[in-house]
Amino acid sequence: MRIILVGYGIVGKGVTTILARRHLEKIASYGFNPKVVAIADIDGAVINTRGFSPEKLEAFKQKGYPISADTEFGHQGMTALEVIENVEAEVVVEVTPVNIKTAEPALSHITKAFKTGKHVVTTNKGPLALAMPALTELAEYNNVFLRFSGTVGGGTPMLEFAKRCLAGDRILTIKGILNGTTNYILSEMGQNRISFQEALVNAQKLGYAEREPSMDVDGFDTACKIVILSNWIMGKKVTLKDVDITGIRGVTLEMLQDAAKRSSTIKLIGTVDNNEVSVRPLEISWTNPLCVSGVLNAVTFQTEYAADQTLIGRGAGGIETASAVLRDLLDIRHKLASKLLS
């Protein structure tokens, strides 16, 4: 399967690592032979229509920025859109940085891929948060697949669990801690009795929080994920502007200590149910399986028959998220194979 990788940051590099590692085992066990035929980064691209060898992919990573400087395969100044338009491939893997204002450039990359008949795997929440109903329709219309399991839960298969493992059952509500950074901050505040500000600084020192932390602490990241869960699992046609969002800046040490007296704590919870799609700090009991601490994520699906199902895992990380990309690629290969043989 020929793959165009768009975006060469932490996740992009993780994707090449995972595709290169145990390459033969992928062929033997899954009949899956991934070939990266192009990598497009912000200032240019590398292209090899035969597919880059695992060694070459590793060499790109060692050599670092900019990859388009490669003398043999480099195309300096070539844009990702040009690569998607001109290079033959089955799948575009879109892993550029998130932008929740315009969703660009990822949104253009994805629509260009659809129009040129390419399937898309993305870990980018922006386009989905802003235009998920539009994108799923466009994919269906162009007869291509759009997969995005890396957008929610990182490497933890939250989307597939709900979609596949709970097939036939009815999911009534989804509640989840979907952002590791805020969960770390709230855990730190509660356990070490420090203020929001101190906990934020600690998180930034450890690399859990960005220097501009708004995306996480104001609840937008969680909101993006809740939009994706709403659309994909609950069939609600919502976008980011439909989510009622409150971040954790208003959570004080006093509130946490108060909750502790009731054997509870405060977590930033994303919720989808019949009435609302929301993100806000909520008090939950220590005994609630959702009550995980540190950078962990957790999600509970309340179902009609199978009752509550909770999934816990690391919700982020380059290699974890890249593993979700691999799952999506395998899923697309499987679907394409049955299409080709029908």
Add this chain to the structure above:
Amino acid sequence: MKKIIMKFGGTSVGTGENIRQVADIVTQYSKEYRISVVVSALAGVTNKLLEVACQAKNGDEKLVKNVTDELLQKHREAVVSAITGKPLQKEVNQIIEEIVGELEKVLTGICYVGELTPKSKDYVVSFGERLSAPIVWGAIRDHKLETQCFTGKEAGIVTDSNFGDADPLMNFTMHLVRERLGPLLEKGVTPVVTGFIAADQNGIVTTVGRGGSDYTATILGVALEVDEVWIWTDVDGIMTTDPKLVSTAKLLPQLSYQEAAEMAIFGAKAMHPRALGPVSKENIPVRIRNAFHPENPGTLITKEPVADAKQAVKAVAMIKDVAMLNVNGAAMVGAPGSYAKVFDVLGKNNINVMMISTAVSEANISMIIKRNILSRAISNLEIALLERGGLVSEVTAEDDVAVIAVMGAYMKGTLGIASKIFATVAKKGINIRMIAQGSSELNISFVVKEKDAIEIVKAIHEEFNLDKT
């Protein structure tokens, strides 16, 4: 008087001077034969039209004007040097201007609509022959011959509505062509007919696609029950091999229809099998001749060549820009339908297989396909068939190979041809990657590394004395 069709290709009507030469040839032979002329577009014009049609689709109106001006200029120049009589020049120029005017309108229309359907593409492309035919007509008239100009549609060639690759409704065509051209020929008039273009039953312009103007010539040949079809081109005829590869390549004086069809792999310098279809059914001989050396006899294509033209190996060709695709899988052994799955996947992805070879052990199929679609072929085969415990365990490829084809109708039943071919290759110390021969025995094809291909073509050419015929 015998009847013949004379078809003149793009380079033989490339310039005004060449068109004069065409008129000379027609005039000279008109003393012996009743001639119908089929003409291609001036060299390069059809491609230019295709190009401008595609660009017109993107709304480039200025380019349309430039191209139509350029075409007008080109054809006017041809008129001046092809036709001497001033009044006649003026008359032909007027026709050309009208046709170019119409072309400009069509292209501008495409600019506005922003769409190029196969139907409108055929219409645009038809202008190439519509512009060349009047000049040839004028040049023949210049020689005081009675002549009349027809489009394929006016001549009565009716096709299906498969635009871009239309096939004639042969009986209907025969009926109309005989009605329209027959009486003129009887009166000694020389019809000049545009090649390549025709019309469907509703009168919408079509093109015959693969086979081109040669196809028009053979269709007309059958319709008019001619004695021979002459294809005038810029080479002496069909050669034993590509003279650019082997300087000792010789002209083949005679070939059978079957052989000529095999030699279509020589490309533009030979005839497309499709064009040979109508004449081979009616047993009408075809001659390929050089318009620039009309004294040469050319290649005669008939049902059964004369005895001394029945040598076993007639020609050797090399096919480049190909790749070898190998599909391996022990699970294919003894499994009915397994090959079908492989070819079904390729077919669904619009991949044409040029050559196949597989041993009776069944665990491997080797194929030759065009090199530019190799990665698509591999990718789709892997996606569909590579599966744990599945049919196919591995898909491999080599993209540095070439096919060598050794051809001749009388290879059939002649012993020792294959051993001679392969001994020749072995003597050069070159490894053969793949071999195929169908039971028709017209052709033995094998695959070698591209770097060795020319050397082998030369060696086989020599071994079978093709340089000495």
